[in-house]
Amino acid sequence: MPKVAMAWDEGISQLSAGAMRYVLERRLGLPVTPIRSQRLGGADLEDYDVVIVPEGTPDRAIVRNLDQFVRDGGVLVAIGRSLGAFSRGDSPLLAVKREAGLGLDLSSPEGEGSGLAEASAIESEAEYRERIRNQQALPDTLPGALLNVVGDPNIFLSAGYDDGAVVNATGSAIYTPLDRANGINAIRFASAQDLIASGYVWGQNQRQMAFKPYLMAQPSGQGVTIGFVHDPSTRAYLDGLDLMIANAVLVAPSRIR
Amino acid sequence: MKSGLLRWFVLGWAALCAAMGVAVPAQAQSFLDGTFDPAIPTATETLGHAPGANITSPTEMLAYMRALEKAAPDRLRIVKYAETWEGRPLHYMIITAAENMANLDAIQADLATIAAGRAGNGAALPVTWLTYSVHGNEISSTDAALTMAYHLLAAKGDARTDQILRDSIVILDPLQNPDGRARFVNRFRAATGIVPSGDRQSAEHDEPWPSGRVNHYMFDLNRDWFTLSQPETRGKVKAIREWNPVVVSDIHEMGGDNTYFFSPAADPISPQITEAQRRAYEIIGRNNAAYFDAMGQPYFTREVYDLFYPGYGDTWNTHHGAIGSTYEQASARGLVFDRRDGNTLTYRDGVRNHFMASFATAEAVAQNAQRFLADFADYRAANAGGAAGRGAYVIDLATRRWNAESLGRRLAAQGITVLRQGRAASVCGRSYPHGYLAIPQAQPAARLVRALLDRNTELPRDFVAEQEARRGEDLAHELYDVTAWSVGLMSGVDVAECGSAVSGETLSATAPIAPVAGGAGDFAIAVPWTDSGQARLVALALREGFEARVTDEAFTSGGREYPRGTVVFPAGTNDEGALSASGSSSPTRSALRPRGSPPAGSRMAPIWAAPALCASPCQRSRWPGTKAFRN
Numbered sequence: 001m002p003k004v005a006m007a008w009d010e011g012i013s014q015l016s017a018g019a020m021r022y023v024l025e026r027r028l029g030l031p032v033t034p035i036r037s038q039r040l041g042g043a044d045l046e047d048y049d050v051v052i053v054p055e056g057t058p059d060r061a062i063v064r065n066l067d068q069f070v071r072d073g074g075v076l077v078a079i080g081r082s083l084g085a086f087s088r089g090d091s092p093l094l095a096v097k098r099e100a101g102l103g104l105d106l107s108s109p110e111g112e113g114s115g116l117a118e119a120s121a122i123e124s125e126a127e128y129r130e131r132i133r134n135q136q137a138l139p140d141t142l143p144g145a146l147l148n149v150v151g152d153p154n155i156f157l158s159a160g161y162d163d164g165a166v167v168n169a170t171g172s173a174i175y176t177p178l179d180r181a182n183g184i185n186a187i188r189f190a191s192a193q194d195l196i197a198s199g200y201v202w203g204q205n206q207r208q209m210a211f212k213p214y215l216m217a218q219p220s221g222q223g224v225t226i227g228f229v230h231d232p233s234t235r236a237y238l239d240g241l242d243l244m245i246a247n248a249v250l251v252a253p254s255r256i257r
Numbered sequence: 258m259k260s261g262l263l264r265w266f267v268l269g270w271a272a273l274c275a276a277m278g279v280a281v282p283a284q285a286q287s288f289l290d291g292t293f294d295p296a297i298p299t300a301t302e303t304l305g306h307a308p309g310a311n312i313t314s315p316t317e318m319l320a321y322m323r324a325l326e327k328a329a330p331d332r333l334r335i336v337k338y339a340e341t342w343e344g345r346p347l348h349y350m351i352i353t354a355a356e357n358m359a360n361l362d363a364i365q366a367d368l369a370t371i372a373a374g375r376a377g378n379g380a381a382l383p384v385t386w387l388t389y390s391v392h393g394n395e396i397s398s399t400d401a402a403l404t405m406a407y408h409l410l411a412a413k414g415d416a417r418t419d420q421i422l423r424d425s426i427v428i429l430d431p432l433q434n435p436d437g438r439a440r441f442v443n444r445f446r447a448a449t450g451i452v453p454s455g456d457r458q459s460a461e462h463d464e465p466w467p468s469g470r471v472n473h474y475m476f477d478l479n480r481d482w483f484t485l486s487q488p489e490t491r492g493k494v495k496a497i498r499e500w501n502p503v504v505v506s507d508i509h510e511m512g513g514d515n516t517y518f519f520s521p522a523a524d525p526i527s528p529q530i531t532e533a534q535r536r537a538y539e540i541i542g543r544n545n546a547a548y549f550d551a552m553g554q555p556y557f558t559r560e561v562y563d564l565f566y567p568g569y570g571d572t573w574n575t576h577h578g579a580i581g582s583t584y585e586q587a588s589a590r591g592l593v594f595d596r597r598d599g600n601t602l603t604y605r606d607g608v609r610n611h612f613m614a615s616f617a618t619a620e621a622v623a624q625n626a627q628r629f630l631a632d633f634a635d636y637r638a639a640n641a642g643g644a645a646g647r648g649a650y651v652i653d654l655a656t657r658r659w660n661a662e663s664l665g666r667r668l669a670a671q672g673i674t675v676l677r678q679g680r681a682a683s684v685c686g687r688s689y690p691h692g693y694l695a696i697p698q699a700q701p702a703a704r705l706v707r708a709l710l711d712r713n714t715e716l717p718r719d720f721v722a723e724q725e726a727r728r729g730e731d732l733a734h735e736l737y738d739v740t741a742w743s744v745g746l747m748s749g750v751d752v753a754e755c756g757s758a759v760s761g762e763t764l765s766a767t768a769p770i771a772p773v774a775g776g777a778g779d780f781a782i783a784v785p786w787t788d789s790g791q792a793r794l795v796a797l798a799l800r801e802g803f804e805a806r807v808t809d810e811a812f813t814s815g816g817r818e819y820p821r822g823t824v825v826f827p828a829g830t831n832d833e834g835a836l837s838a839s840g841s842s843s844p845t846r847s848a849l850r851p852r853g854s855p856p857a858g859s860r861m862a863p864i865w866a867a868p869a870l871c872a873s874p875c876q877r878s879r880w881p882g883t884k885a886f887r888n
Contacts, residue, residue: 001799014467018475022486026474027789029796133731140728144739146746156809159822160786166746170739198713199741200721202728235476235568236486237742239660240749242789247822250796251807 001030002049002075002253007058007082008034016054016079020233020245027239028246037062045069049253055080055231067093071221075252078227083175086225093225094218095182099174101139102208139208144170145199148190149214156255157186157217157226160243164190166197167214168238169230174205174212183218187244215244224256287408288609289415289616297411298324300403308404308612309605312396312592314442315345315435321403322350322431329410331355332422338430339492342473345435347492352409352429354422357382364426365500371634372501372578374641374701383629385622386502386579387615388430388493388570391479393437394469395510397586397607402431402508404608405615417616421623428500429615433489434472441469445591455595457513462590479507480566482573483709483744485667497574498672503629504541504622505579507570508611510588514597517556517610519545520582522564522571525720525736529645529704530564530575533632537580540628544621545584548613565716566738567708576705577672578636580629582618586610637701646698649759650710651684653751655691659790661750662770665694668709668744669766674700676761685755695759709744710752716740783814786822795824 004024008017017034024030032052035043041061045051051069053062053076063085070076070093078086078094086093122128147169151158165187177185189195192210201209217226226248232241286299286307293299300308303324304317313321326333332355339347357364360380367380387405389398406429412418421427432438441464448460456462467475472487481490497505511518521538542558549556562583564572574581586607588594594602622629652661665675676695683689696706708714724734745752770790784791786807799805806825811818 001796009466012466014471014475015477018467018471022474022476027793029793029800137731141734143734143736144741146741146743153821156807156822159807160820162820165749168739168741168747197741197746198743199739200716202725235480235484237484237744238747239663239789240657240747242660242792243786243822246792246796250792250799251822254807 002250003033003047004030004050004052004249005033005035005045005048007037007040007051007053007056007062009036009038011037011058012054012056013081016056016231016234019231019236020052020054020079022236023233023242023245024249027236027242028250030250041065045074046072048074050075050077050249052077052249053079053082053086056082058082058085063089063093067220070223070225073222073256075223075248075256076225077248077252078225079233080171080173080228080231083173083227083229086227087175093220094178094216094227096175096178096213096216096227099139099176099208099212101137102204104133104137138172139174139205140202141172142170142201142205144168145201146197147195147201147209148197149187150190151187152184155184155186155217156251157184157215157244157247159247159251161187165244166240167230167232168234169209171230173229174208175216175229177211177213178216178218183216185213185216187215188213215248219256222256224252226252287404287412288612289408289412291408291415291418292413293408293411294413297328297407299407299411308400308407309397309603309608312442312445312604313400313403315432315439318399318403318431319346319348322348322406325406325410326350331358332410333406334358334361336496338496339488341436341489342487343436343439345439347430347432347435347489349428349430349493349496350406351426352406352422353382353426354419357423357426361426368501369499371630372637372701374638377634381630382424382426383504383622383626383633384426384428384500384502385619386428386430386497386500386505386574387508387618388433388505389508389611390431390438391433391507391570392470392477392509393434393439393472394441394464394590395588396438396441396590397510397588397604398508398611399432399438400604400608401611401615402429404612405429405619406431408612408616409619417620421619423623424626425619425623426500427619428502430493430496433493434478436473437469437471437478440467444469449591453592455591455593455601457590457594459591462594464590479509479570480568480738482568482570483667483671483705483742484568485670491670494671498577501577501633502574502579503633504618505570505574505581506541506615506618507574507581507583508615509583509585510590510607511585513587513589513594513602515585515587517549517554517587517614518560518562518583518585519556519558519614520571520580520584521558522562522583523560523735523737525563525565525717527565527567527572527576527708528715528717529567529708530572531636531704533636534575534580537629537632538582540625541580541582541618541621544617544624545614548617549610552610552613554610554613561737563737565714565736565740566742567705568742569738572708573671573705576708577702578633578640578704584611584614640703641699641701643699645703645707648698648754648756650696650698650706650745651687651689651753651755651759652694652696652745653689653691653753654679654693655689656751657749657788658691658773659770659788660748661694663789664744664748664750665696665764666766666768666770668696668706669764671702671705673702673706673709675764676759677764678759678761682760684759685753685757687753693759693761694764695755695761697759709742712743712746712752713741714743781825781827783819784824784826785819786824787820791824798826 021032150164151161189209303321334351363380367377371377389402485491571581571583589602589604592604669675678692681690808823
C-alpha cells in the first residue's frame, strides 16, 4: 500500500494536520508518517509514495525538496493555504494564482513623478468610498458554508462523485482554474445559482467562486501535485468526502506509473 | 515555587488546630470565607500548594479527587467516563447531600422520565453540570473545579452551600482534555525557572507545536460535540445524556488582556433556542454578576461568544433543554502574566474567578430548582409532542450506505431517536429499495434534530444586515464559526423531509453496521467505490497484501451496475480463500459475484500492494487501454 508522509510542526496548521491524519488513520486505516517541517526541506523522501502538506506555510526548502519528489514520481497533496507556496514562482507545481476580490482594479496606478497627486474633485459618498478602497484586497472572508461541486468524469480523482459533492469552504482563497496544458481541474465549484448547498455566502463571493477549482491536479516530471483549495478533512465531519481523499492518497500513486 | 518549610508550617498548624477540635478557617483553601471541616483534605495537604498557587497536572488532579472521595464518600462519587487516545482517564464528580446520594438511582430515573417527555414522580432534583478545560491550555478552570469540589464538601454552616447540596446535584467534569492539559503542564514546567515570568514572550507562555489546546489528534474538542469523532467527546456526551442536566456551563479561558465573559451570549443565537431558554439565561447571569460585582471584578456579556454552531458545548447542551453557557476567563497562560494595561494577572486570579462563577451558577440553580426542572420538563414534553415539527428526515440507505448507517448511529449516540427500516419500503411518494433511516421531529431532542438535520439554519435577518453593512465598510465579520453544518450534506447522504408516518426499529448507537456481501466470484471480488466503508476495506486489504485493480468506467456484471472507481481484487493474483475470509470478516465488506472474465471493454489500472516507489516499471494493468495519468 502507499507509504504516506505528512508535513508536521511549525508552519503547519495543527488542526489541519490532525484532522487529515485522523481521517486517514482512523477512518480509512492508512498509516501516516509525520515529518517535521524543519526536517522536511532536506529529507530523503524516496521511500514515500505520497507527501501531504496540510494547511500552512511550507518554506522554500520544503517547496524545493517536494518539487524534486514530484518530478521523481511522487504524489504531493497540498491542502488549503499551503497551495500558496506551491503556486508561486516561475515553474510552480500548481500553475494557478490566487484571485483578488471581484470588482477591484489591480492596474490602479500610483502617483508618479512630481510627488503631487493629480487634482480631483470627489462628488459623492460613493465616489469617496471607491477612492479609499483597497485595490489589492482579497475577496471577503467566508465564515464557512457548504457548497456544491461538480466532478470531471474523465479523471479518477472524482470517482465516487458522478453526482457531485458538497464541500466546506471558508476563508478568502479563490484560485484561477488550471490551464488544460498544465493539468486538470478534477473537481470545481458549481455555477453561481447552484453553488450554495447550505449557509451564508457573500454575494460577490458567490459570483466569483462559481466554476473555480476545488480539487486540481498537475503532472510534473514523473509525478503529480494534487491541490485541495479547501480542507476536505476538516473536523473529520465531511465523511462524504472520504472517497475524494482516498482517490488522492490511496489511488493516485498507482495512476502515474 | 513552593517552599518546603512553609508547607511544613502550614501542615503543622492545621494538625494542631484539628487536634484541638477547631475547624480551621483555611481561607486560603477556598475563595469564599467560611468555616471548613478539617476532615476534608485541602489542596495544600494533598497537592502541596493552595488553590491557584500552582498549575495542577491531570495525575495530581485525580489524586486530589480520590482523596476527597475517600474523605466524603457519602457526598462525592467519582465516575470514569472515557479514556483518551494516550490512555489518560476522564472522570466526573457527583456532589450532593448525603440523603440525595443515597437516593441517587431514583433521582436519576425520574430525571430520565422527565427527559423522555413524561410526567415525573417528584424524586427528581436539578442537575448542574459544570465542565472544565475542554481546551487543555485554558488552565485555571481545572483548579477552580477542584476548589469548587473542596468548598462544597468542606464548608460548614454555610446556608448557600447547604442549599446547593440539598436542592440540587452538582456534577463537575474537571478536565475534558487530559492529553492537552498534560502537554501544556509538561512544557510549562520544563520552561519555568526559579521565578515565573510574566513576559508573554517567555518560553513558559509561548507554547511549542502543537499547543495544549487540542487533544491527541489535534482536534478542537469544542467543535466536536455533534460529530463525536473523539473518545473524549463520545464519553462525555453519553454521560450527560445519563444525567439530563438543566444547566451546563462550559468553562474556558481567553486572551490574557481580557476580563471575564458569561452568558447571555452574543448574537447570532440559534433559531432552535426558545424564548423560555433565553429568559432563563438572565437568572444565572444576574447571580454571576452579583458575585463579580462583590469582588469588584470586571466582566462582559452579549459580545463575541455566540450560540449558533451546534458543535460547541453550550449550544449542543441547550438544544437538549439545558441552559448551556460558555464562561471565559482571561488566561495567565502560566502562573503570572503582564497585561498591556500594566496590571499583573495571576493564575490564582483566574482560578478564583472561575470558582466564583461556578459557585454562583450552582447557587442560582438551587435557588430556582423547581423553575429549572419545570422548564426542562416542559421543553422536553413540548418537543415530544411536536412543538419543533411533526415530520421526519428520511435517509436513503441506497446512497453512501456506510455513511448513512454511521450517521444514524452517531445521532443515536447523542440522545436522538433514530428508526431503521431495513426492508424495501415507500414513504412520501418515494421508494426506498434498500430501506431507510428515519429521524422523527416529534421527540424530546427535537431542537438538536432540527439543528443538525435541517438543510439550512437561517441567520437572524438583522444580524445578516449588520454583517453586510460591516462588509461595506471593509470591517471583519462577527461570526464566531461556520454558517452551515447540515450533517446529511456533510456525510454525502440523501436526506428527504417527509410529512407522512415512517416506520422502523429504534436504532442503537452500538449496533454494528452489517456487511453487505455477495460472495466471491470466479474472476474477482469487486468493491464498489461508493462509501467510506468501501474505501476502508480497500485500504485494509492492501495492508494485508492483496493486489487490486481500479476501474475507470462503470460496468455491469451479474445484472448489477458498478460505478467507475470500483476496486477489483482479481482471484487469479490473490489467495482466493484468504481474500474471501478477509472480506467476510471485515465489518464493511461489500462484494459481488462477477463471473468469468472481466467485463468487456473495461479499463483498469493497478493499485499496487508494494510499499515503495518502484525503481523499475511497476506492475502494469493486464487489460488493454490502461489509462495513463496524462489524458
